[in-house]
Amino acid sequence: xxxxxxxxxxxxxxxxxxxxxxxxxxxxxxxxxxxxxxxxxxxxxxxxxxxxxxxxxxxxxxxxxxxxxxxxxxxxxxxxxxxxxxxxxxxxxxxxxxxxxxxxxxxxxxxxxxxxxxxxxxxxxxxxxxxxxxxxxxxxxxxxxxxxxxxxxxxxxxxxxxxxxxxxxxxxxxxxxxxxxxxxxxxxxxxxxxxxxxxxxxxxxxxxxxxxxxxxxxxxxxxxxxxxxxxxxxxxxxxxxxxxxxxxxxxxxxxxxxxxxxxxxxxxxxxxxxxx
Numbered sequence: 014x015x016x017x018x019x020x021x022x023x024x025x026x027x028x029x030x031x032x033x034x035x036x037x038x039x040x041x042x043x044x045x046x047x048x049x050x051x052x053x054x055x056x057x058x059x060x061x062x063x064x065x066x067x068x069x070x071x072x073x074x075x076x077x078x079x080x081x082x083x084x085x086x087x088x089x090x091x092x093x094x095x096x097x098x099x100x101x102x103x104x105x106x107x108x109x110x111x112x113x114x115x116x117x118x119x120x121x122x123x124x125x126x127x128x129x130x131x132x133x134x135x136x137x138x139x140x141x142x143x144x145x146x147x148x149x150x151x152x153x154x155x156x157x158x159x160x161x162x163x164x165x166x167x168x169x170x171x172x173x174x175x176x177x178x179x180x181x182x183x184x185x186x187x188x189x190x191x192x193x194x195x196x197x198x199x200x201x202x203x204x205x206x207x208x209x210x211x212x213x214x215x216x217x218x219x220x221x222x223x224x225x226x227x228x229x230x231x232x233x234x235x236x237x238x239x240x241x242x243x244x245x246x247x248x249x250x251x252x253x254x255x256x257x258x259x260x261x262x263x264x265x266x267x268x269x270x271x272x273x274x275x276x277x278x279x280x281x282x283x284x285x286x287x288x289x
Contacts, residue, residue, distance in 0.1 A: 140270030
């Protein structure tokens with residue numbers, strides 16, 4: 014009986030089909046790739062040369078990827094928290110870590126390097142996003158709020174109001190929006206000075222009554238009726254911090270970022286100094 018040629022196609026020589034002595038090459042799925050922009054949240058070394066970069070991107074949410082040569086001098090200057098980068102990501106499969114190619118858009122980190130208060134604000138913001146935002150879940154409004162904050166960070170204290178509003182956007186984007194428009198008890202829109210620590214809804218001064226000591230102060234600048242001085246900012250940080258802890262950090266058994274704790278302590282201390 015004749016022996017069939019190795020790797021011969023169906024039909025053999027009798028059918029005129031060609032055959033090969035070499036096995037077929039292994040099949041690889043096509044590369045997945047996308048382009049986006051993002052704000053650096055954190056970076057950690059991987060081996061001697063590379064780094065794993067975590068960013069909040071505009072269209073792809075919080076996303077990590079490998080940066081080859083990421084611990085080098087040139088790349089290291091780009092991969093600083095707060096920097097805004099143009100990104101290209103590639104991977105074989107969607108669930109893989111993948112690799113980033115990055116180019117600078119705005120290097121905010123260098124601009125605020127000598128400002129201790131602004132560095133606390135930046136560290137707090139990126140730490141909260143890193144801890145709270147789901148991986149690869151798009152949050153366009155959160156990206157816009159973080160971008161607005163990092164662009165305003167710098168000398169002075171005007172950015173502190175933007176910071177408090179950023180935390181409220183973070184809560185809203187993660188499904189825990191506060192209702193600061195109307196009183197939860199009476200429905201009025203005037204005299205809103207408290208927030209229920211349980212429901213996150215505003216309460217008017219008249220409706221609070223004897224329960225006022227149990228409620229959270231609502232700073233006037235969040236309802237368009239007051240200045241964003243240090244006392245009001247401290248109240249805003251405590252308000253947002255209560256719900257960040259209750260709804261986001263505690264359920265994941267995570268602590269408030271250290272920079273956030275120091276930011277509140279700094280603002281509260283300055284507020285007490287003003288009162289004296």
